[in-house]
Amino acid sequence: MQATVALATPLAAIGDVFSLPFVQRGVVEVLLLAVGAGLLGTWIVLRGLAFYSHAVGTAAFPGLVVADGLGFAAPIGAFAAAALFAAAVGRLADSRRRGYDVVTALILVGALALGVILASDVFHSAANVETLLFGSLLVIDAGDLALAGATSALAVLATLALGRTWLASGFDADATRAIGMRSRAPDLILFALIALATVAALSAVGALLVSALFVVPAATVRLWTRRMLPWQIATVVLVAVEGVVGLWISVEWNAPPGAAIALLAGGVFAVAALAVTRARRPAVLVGGIVALAVVAGGCGAAGSSDGKPEVVATTTQIGDFARAVGGDAIDVHQILQPNTDPHDYEPRPADVQAAAGARLVLVNGDDLDVWAKKVVEEAGGHPAVLDLGTKVPVKRGSDPHWWHDPVNAQAAVSAVHDALVRADPGHRATFARNAAAYLRRVRALDAAIRACFTRIPASDRKLVTDHDAFGYFARRYGIDVVGAVIPSQTTQAQASAGDVARLDALIKREDVRAVFPESSLSPKLAQAIARDTGATARYTLYGDTLGPRGSAGATYLGMEAANARAMAQAFTGRPDACEGVRP
Amino acid sequence: MTGDPAVQVTRLAAGYGGPPVLVDVTFAARPGERVAVLGPNGGGKSTLFRVLLGDLPAARGTAELLGRRGTVPQTERSRLDFPVSALDVALMGTLSRLPWWKRPGRDEHRRARDALAVVGLGDLAGASFGELSGGQRQRVLVARALVQEADVLLLDEPFSGVDEPTARQLEALFDRLAAEGRTLLMATHDLEQARAWDRVLCLNRRQIAFGPPDAVLTREVLEATYGGAVVTLPEGGEEAVLPAHHHEH
Numbered sequence A: 001m002q003a004t005v006a007l008a009t010p011l012a013a014i015g016d017v018f019s020l021p022f023v024q025r026g027v028v029e030v031l032l033l034a035v036g037a038g039l040l041g042t043w044i045v046l047r048g049l050a051f052y053s054h055a056v057g058t059a060a061f062p063g064l065v066v067a068d069g070l071g072f073a074a075p076i077g078a079f080a081a082a083a084l085f086a087a088a089v090g091r092l093a094d095s096r097r098r099g100y101d102v103v104t105a106l107i108l109v110g111a112l113a114l115g116v117i118l119a120s121d122v123f124h125s126a127a128n129v130e131t132l133l134f135g136s137l138l139v140i141d142a143g144d145l146a147l148a149g150a151t152s153a154l155a156v157l158a159t160l161a162l163g164r165t166w167l168a169s170g171f172d173a174d175a176t177r178a179i180g181m182r183s184r185a186p187d188l189i190l191f192a193l194i195a196l197a198t199v200a201a202l203s204a205v206g207a208l209l210v211s212a213l214f215v216v217p218a219a220t221v222r223l224w225t226r227r228m229l230p231w232q233i234a235t236v237v238l239v240a241v242e243g244v245v246g247l248w249i250s251v252e253w254n255a256p257p258g259a260a261i262a263l264l265a266g267g268v269f270a271v272a273a274l275a276v277t278r279a280r281r282p283a284v285l286v287g288g289i290v291a292l293a294v295v296a297g298g299c300g301a302a303g304s305s306d307g308k309p310e311v312v313a314t315t316t317q318i319g320d321f322a323r324a325v326g327g328d329a330i331d332v333h334q335i336l337q338p339n340t341d342p343h344d345y346e347p348r349p350a351d352v353q354a355a356a357g358a359r360l361v362l363v364n365g366d367d368l369d370v371w372a373k374k375v376v377e378e379a380g381g382h383p384a385v386l387d388l389g390t391k392v393p394v395k396r397g398s399d400p401h402w403w404h405d406p407v408n409a410q411a412a413v414s415a416v417h418d419a420l421v422r423a424d425p426g427h428r429a430t431f432a433r434n435a436a437a438y439l440r441r442v443r444a445l446d447a448a449i450r451a452c453f454t455r456i457p458a459s460d461r462k463l464v465t466d467h468d469a470f471g472y473f474a475r476r477y478g479i480d481v482v483g484a485v486i487p488s489q490t491t492q493a494q495a496s497a498g499d500v501a502r503l504d505a506l507i508k509r510e511d512v513r514a515v516f517p518e519s520s521l522s523p524k525l526a527q528a529i530a531r532d533t534g535a536t537a538r539y540t541l542y543g544d545t546l547g548p549r550g551s552a553g554a555t556y557l558g559m560e561a562a563n564a565r566a567m568a569q570a571f572t573g574r575p576d577a578c579e580g581v582r583p
Numbered sequence B: 001m002t003g004d005p006a007v008q009v010t011r012l013a014a015g016y017g018g019p020p021v022l023v024d025v026t027f028a029a030r031p032g033e034r035v036a037v038l039g040p041n042g043g044g045k046s047t048l049f050r051v052l053l054g055d056l057p058a059a060r061g062t063a064e065l066l067g068r069r070g071t072v073p074q075t076e077r078s079r080l081d082f083p084v085s086a087l088d089v090a091l092m093g094t095l096s097r098l099p100w101w102k103r104p105g106r107d108e109h110r111r112a113r114d115a116l117a118v119v120g121l122g123d124l125a126g127a128s129f130g131e132l133s134g135g136q137r138q139r140v141l142v143a144r145a146l147v148q149e150a151d152v153l154l155l156d157e158p159f160s161g162v163d164e165p166t167a168r169q170l171e172a173l174f175d176r177l178a179a180e181g182r183t184l185l186m187a188t189h190d191l192e193q194a195r196a197w198d199r200v201l202c203l204n205r206r207q208i209a210f211g212p213p214d215a216v217l218t219r220e221v222l223e224a225t226y227g228g229a230v231v232t233l234p235e236g237g238e239e240a241v242l243p244a245h246h247h248e249h
Helices: A003-020 A021-046 A051-058 A061-070 A074-092 A099-121 A140-173 A185-205 A207-214 A217-223 A228-253 A257-277 A282-297 A316-329 A349-357 A369-380 A404-422 A424-452 A470-477 A496-511 A524-533 A556-572 B045-052 B084-091 B106-118 B134-147 B163-177 B191-196 B219-226
Strands: A310-313 A331-335 A360-363 A384-387 A462-469 A478-485 B009-016 B022-029 B034-037 B060-065 B069-072 B152-156 B183-188 B199-202 B206-211 B230-231 B239-241
Touching: A003 A021, A021 A051, A021 A140, A021 A207, A021 A217, A021 A228, A021 A349, A021 A369, A051 A074, A051 A099, A051 A185, A051 A207, A061 A099, A074 A099, A074 A185, A074 A217, A140 A185, A140 A228, A140 B084, A185 A207, A185 A478, A207 A217, A207 A228, A207 A384, A207 B152, A217 A257, A217 A478, A217 B009, A228 A257, A228 A349, A310 A316, A310 A349, A316 A360, A316 A404, A316 A424, A316 A556, A331 A349, A331 B106, A349 A369, A349 A424, A360 A369, A360 A404, A360 B152, A384 A404, A404 A424, A404 A470, A404 A556, A424 A470, A424 A556, A462 A524, A470 A478, A470 A556, A478 A496, A478 A524, B009 B034, B022 B045, B022 B060, B022 B152, B022 B206, B034 B045, B034 B163, B034 B191, B034 B206, B045 B152, B045 B183, B084 B106, B106 B134, B134 B152, B163 B183, B183 B191, B206 B219, B219 B230
Parallel strands: A310 A331, A310 A360, A360 A384, A462 A478, B034 B183, B034 B199, B069 B152, B152 B183
Antiparallel strands: B009 B022, B009 B060, B199 B206, B230 B239
């Protein structure tokens, strides 16, 4: 009786997790991918192509840049680049003389370099590239499912037709020509298929999961099997099990599913390898499995909502606006955390769950948080989505950093107020009172910053920042943006030697006193430029995100005030300049 | 038919981009003949085999083969941890006869089983290749060449690392294959084995001698082939070659 109860509770908890629609789609995706990943995984391990399979996804980068620059669909660009990569490796690698590794590494370096040059110097705004590679098991759509299914079907067909040939050329490469197999086609098909499957998995589940699905489970089963067919079947099953269990762990722990599955697969491999080396003692294996189960089961379920309307905000500053206006009347789920780059983001289960249950989703727009749209679409709920980028009056082309102009911030706060009233009319009075109070503080800060900067001579107000994020702020307060270390509005581009040299010369000619690193980026390049030019890199600005709790930039008002003080102190060289500018 | 040589090599020179590592090779073998190729490590045995397999182009001269060729490599060069059975390996021999997009069917499986039976491994078809003994693995690779219906078999030191009874078994198998009209070329270090074959080809970066064993295996030829590392055994006064690792440069 007691045993039944003890078992029923966790089972019910597992059932709860899998009743969520976005989790169900993730499970279907994992099961569809498992067939192709398991089959191809055995060939990858057998033929020593693990590095190739990892590299081919990364090598899709230049294809994504070109697709973004010329405006065609990202997967087509990725497939084209990966297929070219496969063909190049297949042609150049003569398996009898040198391994694939050297050729793969050579071509990979070439592809990455080409991608960086294309992103930085040919298509100057490559702001979308990173979002094209965005993928997560939590936001699977019908296209992802179709692609995974098609890839798996192709993998099955090719294994049936060409498996014997792939086996023979791996068995003794020296003899492949001698026993009369002269065609390169089967190996090229294997390369192309791995490329296709990798890109399919990449766009659906992210780069981390590719090796976790394609290499680790096959290597795990390889420890225990001595024949192809049982190896292949067991690998497909193991990929499916690890995928589903990993997805469950990810929901329970609110961890990114890619990381959860990769960790699980690595753990299972470690346990299996240990069990094999330790004289095949089953006790070790059992112990390991129990340990994994305990770790997996030791986590509690997420807390439940308390009935307040839930509002999802993508960025830290929008989260701050929502909290300021909504106060205690709403629950704000803020997706990005302080100091995380909005360009590198993988959603967590709690994000999708929050979007599914939310009444209102607030996004920044202007391509800063394109992924938010996918999260909302796949979450299965029907929240109102407010793109604040379309509500602000001051725009600088496609520059997404509009919040650095307090005029825009006021418009955004008003728009948030209106949307909250529509979502929860019962708290109309609270929202109006909060919004009015907050708007007063924004206006007061705006006036204080303006007053402070007018006391600084215009010729001293020269700004060099990490990436071009402060155009709005500069225009509002009459600051001359001399240049940026990364000459782009995305943090993903790279500065060339020529860019740095030009910037050095410019800083010296214009007598710029300070270069400003950003709180969420590495200060190295800014510091190097400061050393070369004699400027200071001592003052840090808050660019893309608020600072962590307790820092001066922990709120929107704190961020703008801190930026103003840092700039004023750097421009004037006086450590007490604009000390009075406080939120 | 018996008049035409199965293998005809004329003034062959071959190498790997630099100066040739093997020159002046001229010999012929008729169907059903067994040719032992003797020589030190680096003497050109594997270079000759690679040319005969079509894996390496001749720098000068010609190497012509009549019919299909099959290779029986040293089993240590195959990956013993490969997840294949004896039957799987034998089946690899069918691939040369199929278009590349076709998988082996019922007929190919039957031929692979027949070949395993011919080499005396009919009941080990399902055994893992890596778990077989050295002699059994050698026979599986012979079966693969038989499945290919090879007319010329290139054997790379088939007796290295096998015990005496196994060597006898292999020897009997090779005799039978030759009797069926196949031409066998065997790279070997073993003077005793070479003495028992129809022809001996001695190589040391060039051809030292070619002919029947009695005529070829003289002290002068062996010294030219092995660079003086030949000792006369006390009993019977026969020559023997010191183990290879004692006189490698």
